[in-house]
Amino acid sequence: MPASKRQKTSTRSSASTRTEEDKATPHKNDKNEANNTSETEEEGDPHEYICIPRDLFDAEAEKSAANVVDSADTESGDSNAESDELDAEAETPSEEPASSRSRQTAHEIYSKDFKEGKAKGIYGSLASKHPDWKWVTMRAAFDKHDFLRLKEKYCDPDFFGMYIYNDWKGWGLQEITENLMVEFDNAFHKKGGPSLNEMWVLISALGRWIASDPAELINNEDGETVCKLCGLIGCALLTMLRALDSAGELKPQSTFLDLPLVISFYLAWSHDLPAYGIEGDVVAWRKQAVALFKRGNLDPSKGIFSTAKLLDKLEKAPNYDGLAVALGAVPEPESEDYKDPGDWETLFKKYKKGRNLKMGRTHYDITKMSRAERASYAFDRKDPLAHVSVEDLKNDRLDFV
Known part of the structure; x- marks a missing residue:
C-alpha cells in the first residue's frame, strides 16, 4: 500500500518469546474472560440466540469518545462539548454517569460491565430471557468467532517463541479470511437456495472479529490483495443484507436479532480504511451498507457505541483519503458516487x-x-509443540492459557 498511508498498530507489534502464561497447551474450552460463557445453558439449536459480553473494543470506543469530549471541554468550554457529552452519556451501557466513566480506562469500563452482566447471569442465557440486552449472537456464530480468534493465534509466531518473517501473521489472517469467504460462497450456493442462517453465522462472526481490529490483516505487505479482500468482505455483507431484505428480514422485528449490531461491526472496522490506503471502489460498499441499515429502519442504539455517528459519517464519507489526494499521493477521484461492487458470484470468481x-x-x-x-x-531450535499430539494439532484442539 502507498508509503504515505498510516499503518495500523498491533497490540502485539514486536516479536517476543512466550511468557509462562502464554504457553500453548491443548485443553477444552478454556477461554479468556471476554469469551467465557460459563453460564451457558445446555446446547440447543445452533441458530438460537444467546447473550454474550460486551466486547472490549466497544469499551475502547466509549473511552475514546470520552477523551475527545474531555479535550474539547477543557480547551474550548463551548456548548458543543456539552452536547457531545450528552450524546456519549445517552449511549453509555451502564447506569453509571458518563462523566464518572470518562475517568476510567477502557479496561476498567469493560471489566465493570462484564462483572455486572456475569452477576446477573446474562452470559450464555437465551436472548429471549433478556430482551433488553443487545449483545447477542447465534450459538454457531459465537463458536465460529471463537474459532477465528483461535486460528489467529495459530498463525502468530510470537505465541510459539519463533520468528519466520515480519508479515507471516498478516498472510495468515488473510488466509483465514479467504477461507471464511469460501465457506460463505458454499452457503450461498447451497442446494435448494442460499442458507440464510449459515451465511449469517459467517457474516456475524467475521464482523465481530474484524471489529476487534486485527492490525496485521490491514498492514500485510500484499497491499493490492488486501484492498481486494476488503472489497470482497463488503460485497459479502451487502449480499447477505440484500438476501435478508428479499426474505422480509431486514426490519426491526427480524428473527436475526443482532442485525444492527453486526452491521455496525463492519461500519466501525471500515470507517477509516481510506486513511490506510484501502480506498476507491473497494470501500464504496460502506454507503450502501448505511442505506440498507436505514432501509430496514434499524435502531442505531442496538449497534455498537457511536453507531449513529458512524452512520452519519459513512453516508457522506468519500471513498478516498482527502489528505492523500491533497498531497498528490493518489489522483483526484472522478466521482464519489456509489459504485456497486457487483454480484457476489462474479466478484468472488474474479x-x-x-x-x-x-x-x-x-x-x-x-x-x-x-x-x-x-x-x-x-528461537531455541526446539519444536514448541513437541508435547502436543498430532491428533490434537490436526483437529485444532490447541488452546492457550
Whole structure:
C-alpha cells in the first residue's frame, strides 16, 4: 500500500518469546474472560440466540469518545462539548454517569460491565430471557468467532517463541479470511437456495472479529490483495443484507436479532480504511451498507457505541483519503458516487482467479507445520509443540492459557 498511508498498530507489534502464561497447551474450552460463557445453558439449536459480553473494543470506543469530549471541554468550554457529552452519556451501557466513566480506562469500563452482566447471569442465557440486552449472537456464530480468534493465534509466531518473517501473521489472517469467504460462497450456493442462517453465522462472526481490529490483516505487505479482500468482505455483507431484505428480514422485528449490531461491526472496522490506503471502489460498499441499515429502519442504539455517528459519517464519507489526494499521493477521484461492487458470484470468481492459488489452505497455520519445520524457526531450535499430539494439532484442539 502507498508509503504515505498510516499503518495500523498491533497490540502485539514486536516479536517476543512466550511468557509462562502464554504457553500453548491443548485443553477444552478454556477461554479468556471476554469469551467465557460459563453460564451457558445446555446446547440447543445452533441458530438460537444467546447473550454474550460486551466486547472490549466497544469499551475502547466509549473511552475514546470520552477523551475527545474531555479535550474539547477543557480547551474550548463551548456548548458543543456539552452536547457531545450528552450524546456519549445517552449511549453509555451502564447506569453509571458518563462523566464518572470518562475517568476510567477502557479496561476498567469493560471489566465493570462484564462483572455486572456475569452477576446477573446474562452470559450464555437465551436472548429471549433478556430482551433488553443487545449483545447477542447465534450459538454457531459465537463458536465460529471463537474459532477465528483461535486460528489467529495459530498463525502468530510470537505465541510459539519463533520468528519466520515480519508479515507471516498478516498472510495468515488473510488466509483465514479467504477461507471464511469460501465457506460463505458454499452457503450461498447451497442446494435448494442460499442458507440464510449459515451465511449469517459467517457474516456475524467475521464482523465481530474484524471489529476487534486485527492490525496485521490491514498492514500485510500484499497491499493490492488486501484492498481486494476488503472489497470482497463488503460485497459479502451487502449480499447477505440484500438476501435478508428479499426474505422480509431486514426490519426491526427480524428473527436475526443482532442485525444492527453486526452491521455496525463492519461500519466501525471500515470507517477509516481510506486513511490506510484501502480506498476507491473497494470501500464504496460502506454507503450502501448505511442505506440498507436505514432501509430496514434499524435502531442505531442496538449497534455498537457511536453507531449513529458512524452512520452519519459513512453516508457522506468519500471513498478516498482527502489528505492523500491533497498531497498528490493518489489522483483526484472522478466521482464519489456509489459504485456497486457487483454480484457476489462474479466478484468472488474474479478474486479467486486473481489469487492464482487454491483457497481453503492452512499454509500459514503454524500448528499444521511439521515438527522439524517448527523447530527450525524456534528461537531455541526446539519444536514448541513437541508435547502436543498430532491428533490434537490436526483437529485444532490447541488452546492457550
